[in-house]
Amino acid sequence: MPSKSILDAETIEVLSTMDSFFIQQRIRMVEAVTGGCFEQPNVYDVFDHATNKRMMIIKEESDTCSRCCCAPVHSVFVKFYHVGKDAPELKPGQMVDWSYEPSGEPFMTFEREGCDCCFTGPCPKPCLCCFACGEGCSESATLTAGGLTGSPGDQKGRRDRSKLVGETIQPPGGGGFKPLMQLMERCDESDHTGKTELFAATRGPCFTGGCSKLCCSSPFGIGSVAPSAYNKSRELHKANFGDFASITKLRPSALGQAAREIFTDSDLFDVKFTTKQQVTAAEKALVLSQMIHLDYMFFERDQDMCDSDGINIANCFIWGCVCPCKIPYPQK
Numbered sequence: 001m002p003s004k005s006i007l008d009a010e011t012i013e014v015l016s017t018m019d020s021f022f023i024q025q026r027i028r029m030v031e032a033v034t035g036g037c038f039e040q041p042n043v044y045d046v047f048d049h050a051t052n053k054r055m056m057i058i059k060e061e062s063d064t065c066s067r068c069c070c071a072p073v074h075s076v077f078v079k080f081y082h083v084g085k086d087a088p089e090l091k092p093g094q095m096v097d098w099s100y101e102p103s104g105e106p107f108m109t110f111e112r113e114g115c116d117c118c119f120t121g122p123c124p125k126p127c128l129c130c131f132a133c134g135e136g137c138s139e140s141a142t143l144t145a146g147g148l149t150g151s152p153g154d155q156k157g158r159r160d161r162s163k164l165v166g167e168t169i170q171p172p173g174g175g176g177f178k179p180l181m182q183l184m185e186r187c188d189e190s191d192h193t194g195k196t197e198l199f200a201a202t203r204g205p206c207f208t209g210g211c212s213k214l215c216c217s218s219p220f221g222i223g224s225v226a227p228s229a230y231n232k233s234r235e236l237h238k239a240n241f242g243d244f245a246s247i248t249k250l251r252p253s254a255l256g257q258a259a260r261e262i263f264t265d266s267d268l269f270d271v272k273f274t275t276k277q278q279v280t281a282a283e284k285a286l287v288l289s290q291m292i293h294l295d296y297m298f299f300e301r302d303q304d305m306c307d308s309d310g311i312n313i314a315n316c317f318i319w320g321c322v323c324p325c326k327i328p329y330p331q332k
Contacts, residue, residue: 006145006165006189007281010082011107014056015281020049022092023058023269023291041067042078042300046288047092049272054090057081057102058292062152066116072300073128075114075153078292079106105147108165110289112141112296113153124153132174132320139170139181139297139320143289161194166286168202168293171231174320179204180236181293183222183286197227199283200244201236202290208249208298210312210324211305218249220294222287224275245273247291249299267299298322 007015026043041060048055058080066074081102088100113124127137143165166185174180180203184196204220221241229235250268269291273279298315305312310328317323 006163006186007285008107008145011285012281014082015284018048018050018055018284019273021269021271021288022047022049022052023271024092025267025269025295026096042295044292045090045096049270052091054083054087057083063116066114069117070115071302072296073115073125075116075124075151076110076112076296077148077152078110078112078289079147080108080110080288081106107146108285108289109144109146109148110141110292111144111148111152111159112139112293113157116153124156130321131318132170132172137320138172138174139293140167141289141293142167143286162192164194164196165282167196168286168290169231170320171233171236173233174317175203175233175237176319177206177317178237179297179317179320180233181290182230182236183283183290185280185282185286198225198230199227200287201225201229201239201241202247202294203237203239203241204294204298204317206317207314207325208317208322209301209304210314212314213249213251213299213304215251217251218298220247220249222246222290242274244275245271245279245287247271247287247294249294267295269295 024045024047026045041062043060044058045054046056046058047053058078061077061079062074081104084103090096115125115128116123125136128139130137132138142159145163145165148159164186166183169182169184171180171182180201182198183200183202185199187195187197200222202220202222205218208218222245223239223241224244225236225239248270250270271287271291273284301315310326312324312326314325315322316325
């Protein structure tokens, strides 16, 4: 493991005191009213589970055309901000005061290269929504200390890695029928090439989303793995998933939350660290960014429960492809 972190002192202090997070995605009214026809950037509020205190605000930045036409597989910057002392008090479940904007620069930036509209520039991953057979159709994302300039996906994997915290990479085949993601941490802070190595893997359920999210939570277990298991799905599946951490997309517990699930793609997540070993601030940051990545992969689907074709019971994961399982409407 790295001997020190590339993150700043304030971020290390905040992450070191938190062993579990509650993440509340904000409802975007224009997106909800239009049924997703006008996609708006995601915004998340991150709370410390122990104190219920809001600690971070996470905001998406992406190209408007790609977000409206290519979501949820579009390229994104997702920037992490500390909540200042001037921020209004907010408890989980409360309405957000949109007048407050976090001050200062982001302390971390998550970048996911995706499938974008061709007229916005060369598409980084044109086959991302297909089976995970190669680099152009497999999920990957990086987490960098501080902010990033330019547009998400514009470097096509060639972005400067001198401030890289770590990255997440989908193995070939995506894990088969249960999605796998590999968590990679930086090997050496002094190495400006930003070389990373595997330290944990995430595995989720075969079925997620659709109508199933009204009554079922979606757990993603994270298990410690050896660096030698990189891109070896058989070895990755042997991990004791959940022994390091867990990410859970929570089912609604009240009528208002159920309405939120039906009419919006705003979700609630629970992140807990279960290992008895010491977890570095960088590793906690990577798990938090993994939650953001999983949200885009599985839960940012407009009209996910029903559309003009039928009722979607759930989405089935098959070798990197998320396939709806629908009951078609009766034909006249």
